Amino acid sequence: xxxxxxxxxxxxxxxxxxxxxxxxxxxxxxxxxxxxxxxxxxxxxxxxxxxxxxxxxxxxxxxxxxxxxxxxxxxxxxxxxxxxxxxxxxxxxxxxxxxxxxxxxxxxxxxxxxxxxxxxxxxxxxxxxxxxxxxxxxxxxxxxxxxxxxxxxxxxxxxxxxxxxxxxxxxxxxxxxxxxxxxxxxxxxxxxxxxxxxxxxxxxxxxxxxxxxxxxxxxxxxxxxxxxxxxxxxxxxxxxxxxxxxxxxxxxxxxxxxxxxxxxxxxxxxxxxxxxxxxxxxxxxxxxxxxxxxxxxxxxxxxxxxxxxxxxxxxxxxxxxxxxxxxxxxxxxxxxxxxxxxxxxxxxxxxxxxxxxxxxx
Amino acid sequence: xxxxxxxxxxxxxxxxxxxxxxxxxxxxxxxxxxxxxxxxxxxxxxxxxxxxxxxxxxxxxxxxxxxxxxxxxxxxxxxxxxxxxxxxxxxxxxxxxxxxxxxxxxxxxxxxxxxxxxxxxxxxxxxxxxxxxxxxxxxxxxxxxxxxxxxxxxxxxxxxxxxxxxxxxxxxxxxxxxxxxxxxxxxxxxxxxxxxxxxxxxxxxxxxxxxxxxxxxxxxxxxxxxxxxxxxxxxxxxxxxxxxxxxxxxxxxxxxxxxxxxxxxxxxxxxxxxxxxxxxxxxxxxxxxxxxxxxxxxxxxxxxxxxxxxxxxxxxxxxxxxxx
Numbered sequence: 001x002x003x004x005x006x007x008x009x010x011x012x013x014x015x016x017x018x019x020x021x022x023x024x025x026x027x028x029x030x031x032x033x034x035x036x037x038x039x040x041x042x043x044x045x046x047x048x049x050x051x052x053x054x055x056x057x058x059x060x061x062x063x064x065x066x067x068x069x070x071x072x073x074x075x076x077x078x079x080x081x082x083x084x085x086x087x088x089x090x091x092x093x094x095x096x097x098x099x100x101x102x103x104x105x106x107x108x109x110x111x112x113x114x115x116x117x118x119x120x121x122x123x124x125x126x127x128x129x130x131x132x133x134x135x136x137x138x139x140x141x142x143x144x145x146x147x148x149x150x151x152x153x154x155x156x157x158x159x160x161x162x163x164x165x166x167x168x169x170x171x172x173x174x175x176x177x178x179x180x181x182x183x184x185x186x187x188x189x190x191x192x193x194x195x196x197x198x199x200x201x202x203x204x205x206x207x208x209x210x211x212x213x214x215x216x217x218x219x220x221x222x223x224x225x226x227x228x229x230x231x232x233x234x235x236x237x238x239x240x241x242x243x244x245x246x247x248x249x250x251x252x253x254x255x256x257x258x259x260x261x262x263x264x265x266x267x268x269x270x271x272x273x274x275x276x277x278x279x280x281x282x283x284x285x286x287x288x289x290x291x292x293x294x295x296x297x298x299x300x301x302x303x304x305x306x307x308x309x310x311x312x313x314x315x316x317x318x319x320x321x322x323x324x325x326x327x328x329x330x331x332x333x334x335x336x337x338x339x340x341x342x343x344x345x346x347x348x349x350x351x352x353x354x355x356x357x358x359x360x361x
Numbered sequence: 362x363x364x365x366x367x368x369x370x371x372x373x374x375x376x377x378x379x380x381x382x383x384x385x386x387x388x389x390x391x392x393x394x395x396x397x398x399x400x401x402x403x404x405x406x407x408x409x410x411x412x413x414x415x416x417x418x419x420x421x422x423x424x425x426x427x428x429x430x431x432x433x434x435x436x437x438x439x440x441x442x443x444x445x446x447x448x449x450x451x452x453x454x455x456x457x458x459x460x461x462x463x464x465x466x467x468x469x470x471x472x473x474x475x476x477x478x479x480x481x482x483x484x485x486x487x488x489x490x491x492x493x494x495x496x497x498x499x500x501x502x503x504x505x506x507x508x509x510x511x512x513x514x515x516x517x518x519x520x521x522x523x524x525x526x527x528x529x530x531x532x533x534x535x536x537x538x539x540x541x542x543x544x545x546x547x548x549x550x551x552x553x554x555x556x557x558x559x560x561x562x563x564x565x566x567x568x569x570x571x572x573x574x575x576x577x578x579x580x581x582x583x584x585x586x587x588x589x590x591x592x593x594x595x596x597x598x599x600x601x602x603x604x605x606x607x608x609x610x611x612x613x614x615x616x617x618x619x620x621x622x623x624x625x626x627x628x629x630x631x632x633x634x635x636x637x638x639x640x641x642x643x644x645x646x647x648x649x650x651x652x653x654x655x656x657x658x659x660x661x662x663x664x665x666x667x668x669x670x671x672x673x674x675x676x677x678x679x680x681x682x683x684x685x
Contacts, residue, residue, distance in 0.1 A: 115467070117465065117467040118468070125465070127469065127470070128469070129470060134466075135466035135470060137457055137458060139457045142457050142458055145422055145423055145427055146427070146454075146458055148426070148427055148430060149427030149429055149432075149434070149438075150431065150434040152431060153435060154434065156412040156436075157436075175422060175450070176453070176454070179426065182418055182423065183418055183420070183427060340468065341466075341468040342503055343503065343527045344463070344471065344525075344526035347555065347602040348555075348602060349605075
């Protein structure tokens with residue numbers, strides 16, 4: 001049982017890789033290595049997206065390096081394809097860890113027909129019905145209330161499912177965020193709110209975002225526990241999320257989990273972070289890298305060597321390269337798809353407008 | 362045949378659909394124990410319980426946003442916004458989530474939901490209890506917009522809205538809630554979207570209207586008959602989709618069109634209809650299409666009735682069209 005509202009973030013691995021939890025680690029070696037592999041794959045995916053951008057294959061990237069431990073930990077805490085996830089736009093490692101096929105993620109980035117969302121949205125906005133991953137929307141925190149609605153549906157129908165919804169620190173200033181937490185608290189909805197607090201909403205640092213010491217503190221107001229976690233510690237992220245998810249599943253209501261992370265890159269490919277944060281700060285955080293820290297942990301348990309790390313990276317890189325090749329060689333989304341899925345059936349005014357487009361093609 | 366008002370028709374539609382399909386839930390402020398401030402959900406809480414008739418916190422974003430999530434997860438929520446004027450805190454949920462989830466997910470997810478709201482003036486409520494904001498919704502791809510003007514239509518169209526797989530904004534002209542009584546069949550029925558009703562046949566002039574001003578349009582048509590002018594009155598009933606065919610057929614016959622609506626004129630649905638008539642029927646028109654609408658002012662408390670298209674204003678416009 002973790003204590004909510006702690007002053008210091010909950011941490012289970014120290015920076016030297018030592019286990020400092022006050023309970024017995026109950027994960028198998030395979031499970032530990034899966035966490036590691038998922039973090040490595042997420043980091044590599046992030047790097048490939050930036051290559052896609054530089055080679056003109058995509059138009060936008062939201063770098064997520066530094067968020068891997070938080071995202072891999074939360075993915076491991078839910079049941080993929082059974083529970084529902086309402087993510088935000090910086091969750092590629094979360095989605096990959098849930099089993100979102102990499103070629104479909106790449107297809108979303110490039111707008112090819114392999115994207116189950118049919119290329120309707122800008123890059124970094126995936127979604128997948130088979131995995132119960134609600135398609136990402138850009139307006140910040142606008143997915144938080146629908147996430148609560150889905151959780152209420154689960155509660156009223158007694159399905160045993162849980163909702164996980166994620167967002168950045170900036171989202172906690174939006175009215176919809178508060179509306180969502182309030183409604184979830186009132187109804188005891190089975191949902192976990194996960195804040196990936198990387199300290200910057202584009203350029204605005206957390207001190208300008210909120211006068212609360214912690215995002216987790218805001219949970220007090222909504223009658224739910226708030227946990228603050230070292231989000232660069234994959235085991236702390238996993239175990240706290242696991243507890244929050246099982247509370248929700250047991251009918252004990254929602255929780256807010258604040259995962260302290262740091263994004264190494266700019267907010268997006270359209271951002272220049274050098275104007276609002278010093279390079280030294282970024283470098284200092286990179287020294288706390290979640291993957292390196294977990295490697296030290298695994299090494300102490302004789303589960304990791306530099307050669308093994310290289311092998312994992314090679315294997316994951318090859319998988320991603322194959323997925324990327326498949327996604328990018330697929331056909332681009334045809335323009336006449338523009339008029340599908342506006343409504344269940346196309347009304348006359350869209351038929352008329354489709355004809356106008358077809359005349360032009 | 363039972364005689365009922367619009368608000369009773371709404372209640373009956375909700376009750377029938379909740380009895381028919383257990384996925385149908387109702388949520389909103391005061392919809393539970395109180396039965397809604399207009400009593401449109403009266404008795405449903407007692408009949409179906411708190412998990413299907415949900416009293417929500419006072420937050421339109423929470424009401425509409427939660428309805429989106431319930432809908433994508435498989436329920437058929439019917440959200441009530443207490444007055445259409447209060448939809449705006451939930452507007453982003455309608456525009457960014459409800460209207461777009463089918464499209465942005467490539468058809469993977471859908472949001473079959475209804476957002477009911479009493480709209481329009483005539484109840485001495487000032488601008489925050491009287492507006493007709495349908496243009497915002499009609500302007501948003503992915504939403505359907507329904508505005509009934511009779512008990513029979515309110516019942517049949519609300520049932521269709523609840524069964525529809527797309528998000529439907531269902532606007533109930535509140536000044537007609539209890540002022541019109543009509544016989545409604547006892548057996549179940551639904552009415553299709555996109556089919557206007559010809560409320561009165563005529564050969565000299567077409568009035569195209571919907572919602573509250575249907576009443577004033579019919580009164581104006583009676584006045585015109587006294588001076589030998591036969592006006593056809595078309596009640597659109599649904600704005601998205603709207604029944605262009607019935608409108609154009611009528612105007613092709615009469616050569617004159619008044620488009621009558623309570624919402625302000627600027628960039629309005631009335632303007633869309635008038636522009637379509639001009640674009641498609643120019644050579645058959647005897648006069649330009651004329652809009653008779655609410656003014657481009659906030660809705661005033663005093664003079665409440667003069668904001669809306671009055672019979673006099675409709676007759677003035679008819680005179681202009683007839684003498685053109």
